Amino acid sequence: MTKTLILNGPNLNLLGQRQPEIYGAETLADVEAACTDLAQSLGLGPVTCRQSNHEGELVDWIQEARGTQDAIVINPGAYSHTSIAILDALNAFEGRVVEVHISNIHAREAFRHHSHVSARADAVIAGLGTEGYLAALRYLARLG
Numbered sequence: 790m791t792k793t794l795i796l797n798g799p800n801l802n803l804l805g806q807r808q809p810e811i812y813g814a815e816t817l818a819d820v821e822a823a824c825t826d827l828a829q830s831l832g833l834g835p836v837t838c839r840q841s842n843h844e845g846e847l848v849d850w851i852q853e854a855r856g857t858q859d860a861i862v863i864n865p866g867a868y869s870h871t872s873i874a875i876l877d878a879l880n881a882f883e884g885r886v887v888e889v890h891i892s893n894i895h896a897r898e899a900f901r902h903h904s905h906v907s908a909r910a911d912a913v914i915a916g917l918g919t920e921g922y923l924a925a926l927r928y929l930a931r932l933g
Contacts, residue, residue, distance in 0.1 A: 790834030791859045791929055795824055795922065796847055797840040798866030804891075804919075812891050813918050820919045824862075827923050831930040834859070844872055851878035860885040862925040869894070869904040879909040885932065887925040890915040 797817060800807060805816035821838040828836040837858070841847050847868065854861055861882060868875055869890070879886055888906045893916030895902055907913050912928055914921040 790832070791933070792834040792857070793828065793836050793860045793862060793926070793929060794850065794854045794858045795821070795836060795838045796850060796861060796863040796865075797838075798847060798864060798868045799842040800866055801864060802840050802842070815919050820922055823919070824922050824926060827926050831926060833926065833930055836926075844868055844874060848874050848878045851875065851882055854884070855882055858884060860887065860929050862887045862889055862922060862929075863906065864889045864891065864922075865904075865906050869906050871905070873905060876905045876909055879906065885911045885929060887911060887928060888913045889921040889925050891918055891921060892916060 801817055804812055804820065805814055817840060824838065825836050839850055851861065861879070861884065863886065865872065865875055886909055888904065888910040894904065895915065912925070914924050917924055
C-alpha cells in the first residue's frame with residue numbers, strides 16, 4: 790500500500806473562488822474528496838491532504854513525511870518558482886514526488902516557467918486542471 794501525502798501551497802485554499810477562469814470551479818475540499826475516493830478505489834494506502842500558505846509549514850510536513858509516507862503529491866503554488874527550502878526538504882524525502890499544477894505554467898507569465906520543485910519530482914503534471922491530482926494518483930498506483 791502506498792501512503793500518500795498531498796500538499797497544497799499558497800492560495801490553493803481559495804480554489805473555486807480565485808480566478809476560476811484559470812483554476813476552475815472546484816474547491817480544495819472537492820479535490821481532496823476526489824483524491825481520497827480514487828486512492829481507495831485504486832488500492833492505494835491512506836491519503837493525507839494538507840494546505841498551507843506558509844513555506845515553513847510545508848517544509849515541516851515534508852520532513853515529517855520521511856519514513857512515514859511513500860509518496861508526496863505537491864502543488865507548491867507560487868513556491869514552485871521561489872522556494873529552495875521546499876526543494877531541499879523534498880531532496881531529503883526518500884519516496885516518490887509528483888509535482889502538480891492546475892494551470893499550464895509554461896503558457897503563463899515567464900516567471901512561472903521555471904519550477905525548483907521539478908528538479909526533484911519524479912513526474913510533473915501541468916495544465917490538466919484538478920484532474921492532475923487524480924493523474925498523479927494513477928501514476929503512483931501504476932508504479933506500485
